[in-house]
Amino acid sequence: MSTPLLRIEGLTKAYPGVVANDHVSFDIGEGEVHALLGENGAGKSTLVKMIYGLVKPDSGRMLLRGEPYAPPEPRAARADGIAMVFQHFSLFEALNVAENIALGMENPPPLRDLADDIRRVSETYGLPLDPYRVVGDLSAGERQRVEIVRCLLQDPKLLIMDEPTSVLTPQEVQILFETLRKLKAEGTSILYISHKLEEIRALCDHATILRLGKNVGECDPRETSARDMAEMMVGAVLKTPERAGRELGEVALDVSGLSVKSPSEFGTSLKNLHMEVRKGEVLGIGGVAGNGQDELLAVLSGEILTDASAVKLHGRPVGRMGPGVRRGLGLLTAPEERLGHAAAPDMSLTENALLTGAVREKLVSNGFLRWGDTRAFAQRIIEAFDVRTPGPENAARSLSGGNLQKFVIGREVLQRPEVLVVNQPTWGVDAAAAAAIRQAILDLAAEGAAVVCISQDLDELMEISDRFAALNEGRLSAPRPTAGLTVDEIGLMMGGAHGMEVAHV
C-alpha cells in the first residue's frame, strides 16, 4: 500500500477528569472517504481539532504524506491543505458571505474577485450562493454551503466534515454526496464524521469507530450492517423502539386555519395550518429547519397567542391561553433549544424541574416553593430517564447535550401530558439515548396521549410516527400515514431540493 495521506499514531489528549483521546491510530488514504463514527463524547471532536491544529495532543504523532505533521494553529493546517467544515461556531451572522469566506482564507483576493470566485465554485459544485447576502439571513442549509465553498476555495487535500447532513433535506443530502464524490474523484480525501449510519454506508470507503476516546474497531461500511456499526459504537446490543399496536381515540388536539406572523425578523410565518391529532397517535412533522418549526411549537405551547378557536384542546378553544394555563389543561411542550429555551443553563436540575412542573406536579403552594417535592421530582426524572449526572443540584449547563435532552423530555413525559409537543427530541443525542427517548414517546402514546413530534430526522419520524406531514415555508402538507411512504414522496412533501442541482463539473 502506498503512503497514506494522513497517518495518525497513538494520539492522546487528556482534559482534567477525562481522557478525550486515548492512543488513537488510523490512516486516511489518498482520495479516500473515511468515516469517523462514535457517540457524543467519544472524542471525535477532540481528534479532528488536533488534526486541524486547534488542540495540541499530549502525546502521539501525525504524519502527512510520510512527513511529521504537527500544526501549531489552524492557519498551518490550512497551509498544508487541510480544511474543515464545522458543525457549530464558525460563521459570523452579521457579516456577508464573502466576508465570512475571506476570514477563512490565508491570502484572500480583493472582495470583488473573491465574490466572482465564490460564484464560480458554488455553481460548479451545485451549491448556489449570493456572496453579498448577510449570513444571518441564510437558512441552515445555505450556511453549510458557505462553509463548504470556503473550504473548496482553498483547494484542500483533506476535507474534514463534522456532522454535515443534520440540517439537509434528503435531496440536499444526495446533492452533497454528489459533490463529495466529485471531490473524491478529483483526489481529495474526506474525513466524514457522523452518527447517521446509512449515510456512512452510502458514502464512505472506510470507517474508524471511537468509543470513550479509544479506537474500538475499523470496518468497511459498505459491507457492515448499520446495526453492527451502531453496536460497535455503543458497545452494547441496541434495542429498537417497539411500537405496540394501539387504538386511536377521539381528537385531542385540533388546529384549524391557523395563520400567524413570525415574531422574529428572520422567522417564517405560519400560513393556514390544519391538523388533528388523536389520542394515542404520534404525528410526525418533518421539514428543513427554519420553515416554521419554532413558530409552530410556540403557537402550540402558548408563547404565541392566536385566535381562540385556531387551537383546540379536547374541543376547547385554547388559542388565547398562555403556557401556564395550557400546562394545567394537559398540553405540554419541549422546545428544541435545550440551553436557554427548554432549560435555564445556570440553574440546577431541581430548579429546572420546577420551572415547567410547578403546575401539574403541584410544586407550589400559596406562593411558596415545595423544594422537597421538587427535588424528588427531579430525582424521579433522573432515574427514569437514566440522566447521567452526580445529582439534581448540578447546573443544567454541566450536562452533556444528550443527557440534558433526556432530562427535558423526561420532565414533560413524567407530568402525564394529554398532548405532548416535542421539537427535535433527539437532536445531537447519541444512538442509545435517542432510542430511549423515542421509546418513551411511543410508550406515552400507547398510554393514550397524543404526541406531535417535530423533527428533522426523517428516520426518526418514520420510526415513531403514525402519520407524517411536512412544513415548508410555513405551510403544512396534508398528513399521510407513514406506512409505505417512500423517501421521494417525503422529499416532495418537504418542498424539493430548494434550488440545488446536481454538480456538473
Added chain:
Amino acid sequence: MDLSAINPVLLVASLMVAATPLLLASIGELVVEKSGVLNLGVEGMMITGAISGFAVAVETGSPTLGFVAAAAGGALLSLLFALLTQVALANQVASGLSLTLFGLGLSALMGQGYVGVKPPPTPKLDIPVLTDLPVVGRILFGHDLMLYVGVAIVALVWAVLKFTRAGLILRAVGENHHAAHALGYKVVRIRTLAILFGGACAGLGGAYISLVRVPQWTEGMTAGVGWIALALVVFASWKPWRVLLGAYLFGGITVLQLNLQAAGVAIPVEYLAMSPYIVTILVLVILSADKSSAPASLGRTFHASH
C-alpha cells in the same frame, strides 16, 4: 436678552473644541466594543490621560510630548483592564467600573502638585490665506492640531473597519469569538490591542480637556465625559461617522446653551443644562432605528476551551 451677542462663527469653532474630548474617547471605545469587549473604564482612562498629559506638558514645556504621554497613560491603565478581563477572565463590567474608580483616585494622587499650574499653550494652526478666509477660515483652519487628529482617527477607524482585512478580523472577533478562534485568529491578542487603542484614545481625550479646553488641572475634571462617550457609542450604533455627528451635536448644544445662559434667555438654567443630553439621545435614537445591532459577543468572556 440679547441673542445677537452670539457669534455663529465662534459658536461653531468652539463646539468643535468642546466635542473633541468626547469624540476621541468614543471612537476609542467604539473600536474596543467592535472587538467584543465592554470597557466601562473610559472615565478613569480619560482622567489618567488628562493628568499624565498635563504633568508631562508642564515638566517638559511641550504640549506634543504631553499628548504622547496622555496616550501612553491611558493605554497603560487599559492594559490593567486587559490583564484582568483577557488573561484573568474577570467580569468586564466590574473590572471597568473599578478601573474608573482607580483612575479617578490615581489621577488625584498624581495631580497633587499641579493644581493651579498653567500648562504651556497648545499652538493653533495658522496657515496663511486659508486661516484668514472669512467664516470658514476660523472654523476649518484655525484650531490646534489635536482637533484634526481626532477627526482623522474617526476617518481612519471607519476606513480600517470597512475596507481592510485587519478591520474584518476585528469585527469577526467581536461577532463570534468562538468562530474566530476556530479559524485560528488570536482572540485575546486582538482584543488586547483594541483595548490598548481605546485606552490611548481616551487618554488623548482627557488631555485635550486639561491642555486645550480648560487649560488647567482640577481633580475629576473630566466630569462624566467618559460615561457620555460610552452612551454615545451605543446610540451611534457602533458607526464611526455617527459618533462624530453625535459628539459634534452634543458639543454644539453644550456650547449653545452656555451662550444662551450668558445671553439671559428666559428658560430655567436646569432645562438648558439638560438639553445637550436630551437632544443627542433623541437624534441618535431616531438614527439608530435601522437594524444594526451590537457586536454579538460584546461583553462576553472568551475562554478557548469552551
